[in-house]
Each structure stands twice: as C-alpha cells, then as structure tokens.
Amino acid sequence: MPGPLSHIRVLDLSRVLAGPWAGQCLADLGAEVIKIERPGAGDDTRGWGPPFLKTPSGEPGDAAYFAAANRGKRSVTIDIAHADGQALIRRLAAQSDVVIENFKVGGLRKYALDYASLAPDNPRLVYCSITGFGQTGPYADRAGYDFMIQGMGGIMSVTGQPDGTPGAEPMKCGVAFADIFTGLYATIAITAALHHREHTGQGQYIDMALLDSQVAVLANQALNYLASGQAPVRLGNAHPNIVPYQTFATADGHVIIAVGNDRQFGELCRVAGLESLAADPRFRTNRARVANRQVLVALIAAAVKTRPTAEWIAALERAGVPCGPINTIDQVFADEHVKTRALRVDLARPDGTVVPGVANPIRLSATPIEYSRPAPALGADTDDVLARLDLTADEIRSLRQSGAIG
Numbered sequence: 001m002p003g004p005l006s007h008i009r010v011l012d013l014s015r016v017l018a019g020p021w022a023g024q025c026l027a028d029l030g031a032e033v034i035k036i037e038r039p040g041a042g043d044d045t046r047g048w049g050p051p052f053l054k055t056p057s058g059e060p061g062d063a064a065y066f067a068a069a070n071r072g073k074r075s076v077t078i079d080i081a082h083a084d085g086q087a088l089i090r091r092l093a094a095q096s097d098v099v100i101e102n103f104k105v106g107g108l109r110k111y112a113l114d115y116a117s118l119a120p121d122n123p124r125l126v127y128c129s130i131t132g133f134g135q136t137g138p139y140a141d142r143a144g145y146d147f148m149i150q151g152m153g154g155i156m157s158v159t160g161q162p163d164g165t166p167g168a169e170p171m172k173c174g175v176a177f178a179d180i181f182t183g184l185y186a187t188i189a190i191t192a193a194l195h196h197r198e199h200t201g202q203g204q205y206i207d208m209a210l211l212d213s214q215v216a217v218l219a220n221q222a223l224n225y226l227a228s229g230q231a232p233v234r235l236g237n238a239h240p241n242i243v244p245y246q247t248f249a250t251a252d253g254h255v256i257i258a259v260g261n262d263r264q265f266g267e268l269c270r271v272a273g274l275e276s277l278a279a280d281p282r283f284r285t286n287r288a289r290v291a292n293r294q295v296l297v298a299l300i301a302a303a304v305k306t307r308p309t310a311e312w313i314a315a316l317e318r319a320g321v322p323c324g325p326i327n328t329i330d331q332v333f334a335d336e337h338v339k340t341r342a343l344r345v346d347l348a349r350p351d352g353t354v355v356p357g358v359a360n361p362i363r364l365s366a367t368p369i370e371y372s373r374p375a376p377a378l379g380a381d382t383d384d385v386l387a388r389l390d391l392t393a394d395e396i397r398s399l400r401q402s403g404a405i406g
Contacts, residue, residue: 003030021183027072039406077406
C-alpha cells in the first residue's frame, strides 16, 4: 500500500538534525522528500564522524550521523547563492506541498526563497521554518544549537546527580534532545497544516523553535514548578513525583525499579523481604513515600545490594513489579524483543553501500511504513529531479558548468 503521505512532495532545505528529522519522518510516511544540498559539500553532517559508512571498496563514506536523519530522501545539489540555483528552487517549490528550512531568521529572504516570496506562486504551500528561538522575541536573531538550548530550556537543571554528591553537575541528554523533539513537533505541525489545507485549499507558515519545543517537553517538571512556585532540582535517576522509581545497585551491577502504584510497592516489599515497610504509615501511599524518600530508598538499597541483577529482574517480573536492566546500545540491538520488533533497518545504495538505520516506531495497520530508500549519496538524484522541470540534458549540463548545480 502507498504510504499515507504518498501524495505529498516535500522540499527539504534544512541541514544537521531538527529539520532533517522532520523530513525523514515525512519520508517514512510515504512523502517524496527532495533534499537540497550544497554542491561538493552537502549537509554538514556528512562529515560529522567517525564513524563513517563503508563503501563496497572499504573506503569511508558519509558519516553515520547523516544516515541517522536522511533516510528515504532524494539528494539534489543546488547552490542557493547562485541566481540560477535560486530559480530552480523556486520552480521546485511551486511544485511542492511542503518546504522545510532551518536558516537563521530572514536568511532566505535575500534569495527570494522565504514564505512571502514563494506563497504567491503556490498558495497551497505549507512552509515550515525551524530556528533556535523562533521568528519573534529578543533572541530571534541568535543562532541556536541543541546543547545550549538544553541548558537554556531547563532540562539540564533537572538532569544529573544531586548537588553535594559525587559527579554532581547539570547534564545534557546523551542525544540531541531539543533537535529531535523539534523535528517531531514540526512533523505534527506539517501534517496538521496539510489537513487544514484539505478543507480550505490554503497553505500556511509554521514557526518552530528549539527553545519552545524544549520548554514544552519539560512536562511534569514544568507543572511541578508552575503549581508550586518551587524550581525542581536534580535527583539523579530518581523521579520527582514517584518513589521508589530509580536505579539501585545490585550485587553485580544495577537494576531499574519503577513502582507506579501501592500494589506494586507491596509486591516489591514482599520480594525484597521488607514486608513491614508496606504497612508502615510512612510508606503506605505514594505521597507518604515521596515525603519520606531518603529513609525508604536507603532501606530498599540495602536489600537490593544483596542479590545480582538477573535474580532481581526475574523475581520482580514474576511479581508484576516494573523493572529492567540498563542496557548499552549494543545490548539494545542484541535484545530479542528489539529484534522481533525489527528496529534495525539495513538498506543498500545503488553502489552497494549498506546504510544501517533505526525503524520508525509508528506502526500503521492499513498503510505500514516501507523502507525503500537509504540516506542518499550526495547529489544522487539531481539530474532525475531537474528533468521533471522539463530541463533538457544540455540545460542541466550548462547549469552544472556554471556552478548552479553539482
């Protein structure tokens, strides 16, 4: 079956991660995504390695980073600083449903590639701009990078070991948290705008900001502050609203114990040989357990330390207490459940280069995601896409000689 967005064409002018992530999500859902890249260089992340993909000859190719966010796309190399290159992009935009870009605020206006310039020729166009701080506000002109956005957006203030403990300092997430969430929110916004267009015939402009997205996903921590007036603090691996819900050291490693209700707490106490704690008024309810966190956690930690991780997981799973190991990424992909869910996807380029990837987690029953295109080689689709603009082979050759295309 064709994907649910198989009737949609996306012109992806973005690079690095937030914009490309949105483009990849749309491609997974069936959209044709045309990625515009700089001739001779391409997306910055093609060089963000090691590690690099290996070509059939064993030479290093594109960085793995690039492959993480560009599956399913066509690569077209056009120089947007060249007048003929700008004209080509305007022609492509006139034939597209969506444009995604993540230039600085106003960065495409001088090329007449901003929404105000493109919309008159294509009033059905959905145009999504992704910046660090959005199109308005005192920070609008600043460049925004994921790391600094994680800091400014509050997530680092609640991530890391508590003050006064070994290794205590604000800590960023191990992946580009703000970029990824902005890409996902952008995907939602684009699909909503396309739905609106189905009813009205009108496209629209979408203003996405990394800082907005980062603040939005503070979730319960934001509401903890807004409701109480007290800023949350770092708790390491503990949960601010649920106890016990954290990692515990075992006899040979660590285990995550995630007690979500009073029944589970009672079962944990039984398995751990701490039955008296379940009836103790200090710990009988979650509210009481949060209030007496330090005392309770110390008692549980002493018991958990006496047995190995595997033994705890087996016993707690039998008792219906949520728990699990802390896997390294190689262990993740070796996990039988992960294998059964087919979360690794290997695709081959025409030259034989195998491009690994991670499956999209969306599972649709009527229009399941199909993976047919790996992250493309630089400029692999330039001639094919430009031919759709009714350019002849001689015209394409002339554009290449002028430097307008790669």
